[in-house]
Amino acid sequence: xxxxxxxxxxxxxxxxxxxxxxxxxxxxxxxxxxxxxxxxxxxxxxxxxxxxxxxxxxxxxxxxxxxxxxxxxxxxxxxxxxxxxxxxxxxxxxxxxxxxxxxxxxxxxxxxxxxxxxxxxxxxxxxxxxxxxxxxxxxxxxxxxxxxxxxxxxxxxxxxxxxxxxxxxxxxxxxxxxxxxxxxxxxxxxxxxxxxxxxxxxxxxxxxxxxxxxxxxxxxxxxxxxxxxxxxxxxxxxxxxxxxxxxxxxxxxxxxxxxxxxxxxxxxxxxxxxxxxxxxxxx
Ligand code: PAF
Numbered sequence: 001x002x003x004x005x006x007x008x009x010x011x012x013x014x015x016x017x018x019x020x021x022x023x024x025x026x027x028x029x030x031x032x033x034x035x036x037x038x039x040x041x042x043x044x045x046x047x048x049x050x051x052x053x054x055x056x057x058x059x060x061x062x063x064x065x066x067x068x069x070x071x072x073x074x075x076x077x078x079x080x081x082x083x084x085x086x087x088x089x090x091x092x093x094x095x096x097x098x099x100x101x102x103x104x105x106x107x108x109x110x111x112x113x114x115x116x117x118x119x120x121x122x123x124x125x126x127x128x129x130x131x132x133x134x135x136x137x138x139x140x141x142x143x144x145x146x147x148x149x150x151x152x153x154x155x156x157x158x159x160x161x162x163x164x165x166x167x168x169x170x171x172x173x174x175x176x177x178x179x180x181x182x183x184x185x186x187x188x189x190x191x192x193x194x195x196x197x198x199x200x201x202x203x204x205x206x207x208x209x210x211x212x213x214x215x216x217x218x219x220x221x222x223x224x225x226x227x228x229x230x231x232x233x234x235x236x237x238x239x240x241x242x243x244x245x246x247x248x249x250x251x252x253x254x255x256x257x258x259x260x261x262x263x264x265x266x267x268x269x270x271x272x273x274x275x276x277x278x279x280x281x282x283x
Contacts (some may be wrong), residue, residue: 002082008138015140023048025171026141026191027049028132029106031055032072032186033081036176040145043173047143053082054091054135056098060065061105061127062157069145074185087093089157091139100267106130109163116264117275119239132157136168143169144226151262151277155250175276177203183276198236202265203244205230206278209263213280218256222246222264231267240266240273247279258282 005011018024025048027040044051052231055078061109062068075092082090096159108127114126156168177254181203182196192200205227212226246253247262263278 002087002151005091006093007097008093010205011089011138012053018050022050023084023142024050024052024139024146026098026135026139027051027053027087028135028144028239029053029055030057030071030186031078032074032189033078033183034176034186034188036147036149036173036184038081038085039176040147040173041082041087043171044143044145045086047145047171048141051087052091052139052141053087054088054093054139056093056131058131058134058205059095060099060128060130061124063121063123066121067187072189091135098131107133107160109156109159112159112248115245115250115252116152116241116243117266118152120266125153126208128153129156130159131168133160133164137164139245141168144173146174147175148172148279149175149185149276151264151279153249155248158248181207183274185274187272187274190272195236195272198234199269199274201234201237202230202274202276203268206263206265206276207239208242210278210280213256214250219260220253220256223256227263227265231265236269237259238268240268256280256282 005014025044027044029037055069056071059068072259079090107129108126109129118125138267146157154172161170180200182199189218209223209227212223217223224242224244231237231239242265245251245262247260255259262280264282266275
């Protein structure tokens with residue numbers, strides 16, 4: 001049975017009746033669930049005896065010109081998917097349950113949140129870190145599962161957990177893709193037909209760089225040039241960034257060393273912004 005919880009008090013009462021010794025896994029989402037999210041739910045179920053998902057379209061992480069009002073909210077469908085997946089509880093708070101009108105305390109990470117998406121979406125990771133810390137405090141999970149597709153988000157949350165001494169394991173779930181390579185995203189539904197046909201070039205650019213990396217190329221500029229060249233050949237794609245960075249510090253690197261590297265891409269197709277990445281490992 002899946003319990004629907006709408007208030008913080010309801011979540012706390014639910015959490016209090018979980019037998020001590022049972023591990024609780026939280027999967028935070030903004031809903032519009034797809035197979036990528038469902039793979040995170042499966043991972044949560046494998047890692048913990050008790051699972052809770054949250055569905056909350058977090059206004060704090062959207063910029064003023066972003067898609068908050070039109071963000072898809074198929075709540076009944078999402079609940080049905082979570083029930084079918086055997087998730088024990090779903091937290092569906094209204095906005096004023098999480099943000100009182102005069103809320104004035106926020107979480108700001110000051111290093112790994114600055115480049116990549118942080119540079120083009122000011123305030124985004126402040127919104128993400130704040131809501132995730134709030135969810136952690138409300139649910140008090142033993143572990144929380146996030147998708148590797150939002151690689152920088154994972155790094156920001158891992159940094160927050162380390163810096164603020166939170167006793168929560170962060171687990172990353174693999175990227176799930178369409179057969180043509182497009183990473184699953186709730187925003188893919190915005191793509192028109194021609195943009196949808198062009199979108200797999202993002203994955204193709206990462207694949208081309210991956211092949212060169214696996215062939216022994218370690219120079220970050222050379223690898224990024226390979227990736228950018230693939231996207232330059234697709235006129236519908238307006239590249240925002242294609243960068244190679246240290247996987248934990250997110251600093252730019254010249255040569256890929258033993259820590260490996262994050263290859264990260266963001267691009268617009270029409271009004272739709274897509275991100276994707278590849279985690280290069282040397283071992
Ligand atoms: O990845 C998302 O869906 C959101 O950024 C998250 C982690 C649920 C916070 O709102």
